[in-house]
Amino acid sequence: MGGDEFVVLVEQVKSTDDVVRVAELALDAVRAPVYLGGHVLNVSASVGVVDRPVEGTDAAELMKAADTTLYWAKADGRDRWAIFDADRHASDVSRYRLSGQLPEALARREFFVEYQPLVRLDDAVVIGTEALVRWRHPELGVLGPNRFIELAEETGAIAPLGQWVLIEACRQGRAWRDVHPHKPLLMSVNIAVRQIRDAGFVDAVKEVLAETGLEPEALQLEVTESSVMGSAGQPLQTLHALAELGVRIAIDDFGTGYSNLSYLRDLPVHALKLAGRFMAGLRAPGGPDQTDQEILSALIGLAHKLKLTVTAEGVETAAQATALRELGCDTAQGWHYGRAVPPEEVELKGRQ
Structure with a gap:
């Protein structure tokens, strides 16, 4: 052939x-x-x-x-x-169709942002939110980021999509700070590898902050382990420039990649977000798993020694929240505190 x-x-x-x-x-x-x-x-x-x-x-x-x-x-x-495999083939065809529809979907404003509370574990006070993008697909209904973010990264659509999400989140963050001037809320936004490799990304962030009026210290940008561990060149320069600007940098889903804390000595990182899989041992039928507790305790302790704050993702029960609080974890998010919802439905109050 x-x-x-x-x-x-x-x-x-x-x-x-x-x-x-x-x-x-x-x-x-x-x-x-x-x-x-x-x-x-x-x-x-x-x-x-x-x-x-x-x-x-x-x-x-x-x-x-x-x-x-x-x-x-x-x-x-x-x-x-x-x-x-017919099912795998159908999935591939669906992915191909979605990747081709991404640019038009952005132009037609089919994407929207929902927000999940970030809660301080000591007193259950909401200290911010994480912005999570959704796609209101005309045929398939509402799609979560797991259905299209990887496609956007593969096709290059992640740059305009990520920029749009950043603008929307910063506008909402500014609106909440105006309503609650005595409660400085943090707006956390995910960014992709392609974005931090772009030499113009720092200027783009500056423009968004200037346009929306959100203070740099009120913005937290989440990057994955794989995009920053052992970083050099443009990504490292971008992260340092963002940190110098006053923006917080968080490592998202920590524990799913290299999990090498030694890299964090030289990176301008302010927070670690522990992957949701670490929560599994805290909801074991017979009580928290001792090994998982020891791992979490070690990670939290090491992070604190590096002067990093720690956020636990995927917290679903009061028992998990209590265990994390006893381990010294700083903040948490998950269904126990609230699902991702439209901005008008966000409860800016915590839950014990």
Whole structure:
């Protein structure tokens, strides 16, 4: 079919295993070393396996399915075979459609922002909110960020989308501070790797703050571990410039990536947000898991020694809140304190 693509048609098979055996034979044949001009060449291949009855099968659709499955094998690590899966294919098609719709959705104002309270554990006072973007899709309904943020990053749409979210959040943050002048609320906003790698991002943040009137110290930007651990070059310069501006920097979902606190010595980070999975041990049926408690205690203690505040995500019960408070955690968010809701529904009060 091309310079390095081949099709093998296997007829009269009794089961998919028969086709898989052919795929494995092909892979073994390609793996055999090639000796050429005194050199040894090692080659690998990837195989997409599709098993369908002849009746009702369209040749073009069959080839498309085989090609799709071939790329799954490549994406899964190469030098292997993958079997066509209709559900995975439908998911891929859906992702492809969504990625193509992102720019128009932003132009049509289909995105909106909801806010989840950030609560101080000592006294259950709301000290701020986290801005979470949603997509009101005309066909699929309201989509959470897990359905489209990764697509936006892959396609480059994350830059304009992230900028829009930042503006909306800062406007809302300024509005709340005007209503509650004696209660300085923090507005926390997620930013993507692509944004902090943009040399113009710091100026963009300055413009948003100037336009909305929100003080720099009232804005917290959340970045993932993978985007900052071992940072160098532009990302590191951007983070230092933002910190010098007065903006707080938080590491989001801490514990899902490198989890190496030594990196934090040289980064202008102010807060750690512990991943929600750390909360699982605090809601064990027989009481908090001792090992999980020790891990949380160590993380919180080390963070405090580095003069970082700690926020626990995914807090769902009063028992979890109590355990975190006893461990010295600073703030928390989760369904126990409130779900993400439109700004007019946000309760700027805490819950014990």
